[in-house]
Amino acid sequence: MAENLKGCSVACKVSLSQLQTCCRQERVFCQELGLNKKNFNDYEVEYLCDYKKNRDEEFYLVKWKGYPESQNTWEPRKNLRCVKLLKVFQHDLELELRKHRKRRSLKKLDSSISSYLVQKAKQRQELQRWEAHLNKMRNHKGRIFVLNEVDLEGPPKNFTYINNYKVGDGIMLNEVTLGCECADCLGNPVKGCCAGASLHRFAYNDRGQVKLRAGLPIYECNSRCCCGMDCPNRVVQKGIQFDLCIFKTDDGRGWGVRTMEHIRKNTFVMEYIGEIITTEEAEKRGHIYDRQGATYLFDLDYVEDVYTVDAANHGNISHFVNHSCNPNLQVYNVFIDNLDERLPRIAFFSTRHIKPGEELTFDYKMQIDPVDAESTRMDSNFSRAGLPGSPKRRVRVECKCGVESCRKYLF
Structure with a gap:
């Protein structure tokens, strides 16, 4: 023995x-x-x-x-x-x-x-x-820092860091069956490449900055494509590239996120990640979040109001990003390995140059100026199942963003 x-x-x-x-x-x-x-x-x-x-x-x-x-x-x-x-x-x-x-x-x-x-x-x-x-949990290049110089609050309880959507009960993500045949997707796209499949022009320039107007969908190359991960049409799928800091705000807005590096205009910053649930389930959870005074529900209503992303207990660093009536992040709907238009990936791109140390924010009720018939289908209804301004919610929440153009209330 x-x-x-x-x-x-x-x-x-x-x-x-x-x-x-x-x-x-x-x-x-x-x-x-x-x-x-x-x-x-x-x-x-x-x-x-x-x-x-x-x-x-x-x-x-x-x-x-x-x-x-x-x-x-x-x-x-x-x-x-x-x-x-x-x-x-x-x-x-x-x-x-x-x-x-x-x-x-x-x-x-x-x-x-x-x-x-x-x-x-x-x-x-x-x-x-x-x-x-x-x-240890992240799978992206950008590192995460944590800082609280305001009070004695420690890490949030019941929060699990994830890198991709967590699929809820009864929801199926259908993987793509076809990919592009391009050797050079940006310089010599074959049949319009993946972006051409939707009759839209290429989403990014050679530096990875988005060129499309907000409201138009982004179709990136997928796992079935002939190109590799260095393809310029693979931006969102590479994950967070910047070092970011989760910090405690000193004006009562809870935790926030600031960048540790300079971010150029129109650059991908992060995805909104969480658990995909049905709007019916979001309605139930919204009532609970109402009583807690916080919610992390983001409707995926690009074509239909069928699914919602809930980042309350499962999410990435976007869980901590605060609202602003004058934000520096813009929402885009992105499709990669799943082309179901009811289930886009929610990506945040910078609206302007962002300096190191500046807080990252997005508008919880961001409206998109219509540029064509399709773009009117998309707006950013963050927490529509749980925030004010929706028939599903009964309480008005005061906005604390502090900018000159503040609407005073989130909705």
């Missing part, structure tokens, strides 16, 4: 830092874990809890990584080599003292302030773990 197990191995469920802590507690050296006589007594600081000053020497109350809070110790500044944690602690302390209008030259912190600093440190850990989880 032992011979059959020769060469077998089992992954350890304990992290490296936890193993190092166990060794230190048991006074055991371990070269494989990097513990020797020189660094054996070097303990890792998890976060700083409190501050005091005795004469001219500063002391910090330290929470040691791998040890319970009951073993926190006061350490002089000279003993601490955690420069980043010290800067974070000082930043949080400065903000809290400013809020309470207290002087920086304190010899001892009030218990309320030190309690807040501990909560802030724990919240930061939660957000960092959530950020790592989001980046």
Whole structure:
């Protein structure tokens, strides 16, 4: 029996830092874990809890990584080599003292302030773990950052990050059976390529910027096409390309999203992803969301009001994008591997140049100026099953976008 197990191995469920802590507690050296006589007594600081000053020497109350809070110790500044944690602690302390209008030259912190600093440190850990989880779940190039410098709210509960539509009960996505035969879809399209199949001109220029007027559908090359992923008619399907930050707004609008990079005008930014449900199911959920004061329902009403995307519990970073009456994102209906016009993919493209640090927004009731008979079929009815302005909803919601052209109410 032992011979059959020769060469077998089992992954350890304990992290490296936890193993190092166990060794230190048991006074055991371990070269494989990097513990020797020189660094054996070097303990890792998890976060700083409190501050005091005795004469001219500063002391910090330290929470040691791998040890319970009951073993926190006061350490002089000279003993601490955690420069980043010290800067974070000082930043949080400065903000809290400013809020309470207290002087920086304190010899001892009030218990309320030190309690807040501990909560802030724990919240930061939660957000960092959530950020790592989001980046582990994403399948796109753009990284996700998380920041909350407003309050102590942590990651949202009951939210699962997904990269593609989650199909609800009784809904079928019919995959395409044909693709284009182009060797060069932009330079030499065969029979109009995929875009030509709908009698529309090519959607993108050679830099991937959309050329079509809002309201016209975009038909990208699909999995049956002869071209590869470097084809210029594959933009939305490549996913989010920009680093984005989920941040807590300071004006009562909850979480928002800002870009970390410069975004050119008419550039694809993200898709609105969620669970595809019927409008009947959306009506039921809308009543529940009414009572919660929030909703994430987006009607797919390009040709018929049959299906809705619900991003309340399953979605991507678009879940956190706020409304504005003067938005920098525009909605387009996109078709790739599914050509059912009742089930378009909802893509957001930039309406103007967007600077790093600028919040991303779209209009929850974006109207499209008609340019032909077909374009009048499309408008952006975000949350029509759950937001005001619809016969399905009875409550008016005040708009907090703050722009000069604000309509005061979402609908």
